[in-house]
Amino acid sequence: MPQRFTYGAHAEQFGELTLPQDGRTDRGTVVIIHGGYWRAKYSMELGRPLAADLAGRGWVAVNLEYRRAGNGGGWPETFDDISAGIDALADLPELAGAPGPVIALGHSAGGHLAVWAAGRKDPRVPLDGVVSQSGVLDLLRAQELGLSSEAAENFLGASPEEDPERWEAADPVRAVPAPVPVFVLHGSEDTTVPVELAENYVRAAKAAGGTSELRLIPGDHFEMITPGTAGWAEVLRAVEDAAGNTSG
Structure with missing residues (x-):
């Protein structure tokens, strides 16, 4: 059963830790960041089947909740929560001394947050790799396309013209x-x-000298968060690859 932990005083600042049945933590930790276009009506329930499946395969699974647009989130609160939630792993006694890599796995808006989290400054718990599942990785283009009723502007609380920084x-x-x-x-x-949002990100990352790979996989937007599907099998392969690309 998942164990709940908190990383702040707000009701949405918590996560669920699921350990493998044998209790080992050396394979690595996967931090699951759910999507839903950053809106409050979508919750960590989206990540629970993923956590259970990953733990059943020997991974430590951390399903992270966070403040979202409509319940106290946005800029900068959601970003603060993602950073604090990942860093809270350093304080969990169950993970004390865990040598394995830490991989962020994010779907849709959660993919955006997972990739953003890789670049945090001076984190207590740095990431070793990221797997984005149909992530919203180009916010300006998402805004130009008006995705989900201009969800990006709703999330950030200002238009690109109002607050470009x-x-x-x-x-x-x-x-x-x-x-x-x-x-x-x-x-x-x-x-x-x-x-095209994925293509834009990978193109920019490679041009800047980063390590990034685009993989088109079977299925629609939700197959990748449905264990047992061909899409989920590709997610598992990518998590393995992300762990294998670590230096630790």
Whole structure:
């Protein structure tokens, strides 16, 4: 059963830790960051099946909740939460001395946050790799396309014209290269997040000297968060690859 931990006083500042049945923590830790276009009506329930499956395969799974647009999130609160939630792993006694890599796994808006988290300054718990599942990795383009009723502007609380510095700080495609490998998965039948956002990110990352790879995989926007599907099998392979690309 997942064990709940908190990393702040707000009701949404918590996570769920699921350990493998044998209790070992040396394979590595996967931090799951759910999507939902950063809106409050979507919660960590989206990540629970992923956590259970990963733990069943020997990974430590951390399903992270955070403040979102509509319940206290946005700029900078959501970003503060993602950073604090990952860093809280350093204080969990169950993970004391765990030698394995720490991989961020994010879907859709969670993919945006996972890639952003790789570039945090002086983190207590640095990431060793990132797997993005149809992530919103180019915020300006998402805004230009008006995705999900201009979800990006709703999330950041200002238009790009009103606060360009905020948009630059929040946008993964403008913070390349990430200091760790970034595996960018995108569903071949995804109509929720256009593949061009993934292509834009990988192109920019490679041009900046980063390590990033685009993988088009079977299925729509949700197959990658459905254990047992071909899309989920590709996610598992990418997590393995992200762990294998670590230096620790």
